[in-house]
Amino acid sequence: MTVVALLSVAPVTEGSMGAEVAKAVDALEEFDVSYETNPMGTVIEAETIEELFSAARAAHEAVDGDRVSTVLKIDDKRTSDGSADEKVAAVEQELGREARSQ
Template identity: 80%
Template sequence: MTTVALLSVAPVIEGSMAGEVAKAVDALEEFDVTYETNPMGTVIEAEEAIEVFAAARAAHEAVDGDRVSTFLKIDDKRTATSSAADKVAAVEDELGREARGE
């Protein structure tokens, strides 16, 4: 995969956003992407950036509310192939350990 992105979609509301965030994550199922949700957003991987844009738009539109805040950061590697896992592994190789703390 050549495109890795970080997507964060959240309604501007008080209280828990979990239900609305779940709608955004569920919308990704309709696209040819892989994804992993973490506490700060969802990492999306796809062969082409256009797939990420389409999935992000659907996730944004899936959230109900008068105001929705969406952040999308894309790493579109056009001359090489590396996954999100490859990127983490490279950092761990430099560290000589896992890139996580207890």
């Protein structure tokens, strides 16, 4: 089974969040997950929901601050082992082009 999620971890702050977000992303290295960061969060793929939750928790705990906001959106398609890349490829096949602006 492959579990795919979108994780967004950020301190509630007025200034730049870059350094704290980098701590959250770096925390994922301790887990057997693959990930890709984008401007809105980090897409994570794990073999199990337990591994996904452990990685997300570590990312949340890695961020310093008096208040940390974390959003985790999970796609747990239990009848398929499709990866995030395969999901994007299916959309691109329907579009007949890359799923991004030219």
